[in-house]
Amino acid sequence: MTGSNIILDTNIVIELFKGNPNVIKQLGVLPLVKISTVVLGELLLGAYRSSNFAKHVAQINGFLKKCELIGTDANTANAYAMIKAALLSKGKPIPENDIWIAAIARQHNLTLITRDAHFRQVEDISTENW
Template sequence: MILDTNAISALSAQEEGLLRVLERENDLCVTVVNAAEYFYGLQNSKQKNVLARWFSEFLESVRILDLDRDVFPYYHVIRTELKRAGTPIPTNDLWTASLARLHGMKVVSRDRHFDRVQGVERIGW
C-alpha cells in the first residue's frame, strides 16, 4: 500500500481509523513526492522537531518509491484519461496514482479523486 500525504499525517497523529486499516498490512510504501510534501508541511508546524524525528524514523521503516522512467508511460496514460474525462487531479496525486498503477498497489488516502483513476484502488478510513 502507498500512503498518501494525508495518510502520513494521520499516521503521525496515530489516528485510530487509519491504524485499523494498516494493522493488516506489512508492505507500506510512500512515494518520494508524498515524502517531500510531508517534509514541506512539517517545516511550519509548531511540533516541527518532534515530527521531524518521527518522520525520519518512519522513513526508515517503509519503502520509498522513486520516480524513474518506468513510471512515465503510466503518468501519460492516467493524465490523458483524466483530461479527456474532464476530471483532472492534482499533479502530486497524479504521480502517486502513476506509481500505484505501475506497482499494482492500493493508495491509502482521504482524497476521493483517486477513485476516478482507472486501475488504482483507494483505501479510505
C-alpha cells in the same frame, strides 16, 4: 490487505501522526509499508512550514524506518502521462502530485490507501480509505 500490496497517500500518514486509531490499528499489523518519494516530499514540506520543524522531521524520520520508499522512473513517467491525458480528456483534473502518486500505484499494481475521493477518477488503480 497485506503491507506488500499497498501504498500510503500523504493524508493517511498524517492521520497516523495525528493518532487516528483506525489507521494505527491497520498499520500496526504491517511490518513494512510503502510510500512514494512524492508523499515524502509532501510530508517534509509540511514539516518545513510548521512552527515545530524539528519535532515533525523527527516524526517523519521515525516513520521512514518502517517504510519502503518507492521512487519514479521512465515507466512511472509513462503512467503519469497516460493518467493525466485520460483525466484531461474527461475534464476531471486532480492535483499534480496526486497524479504522480497514482502513477506509482498503477505502475507497481498497489492499492492506494487514501482519504481523497478524486483518485476514483483514475482508471486502473485500486483505492481504499482507512
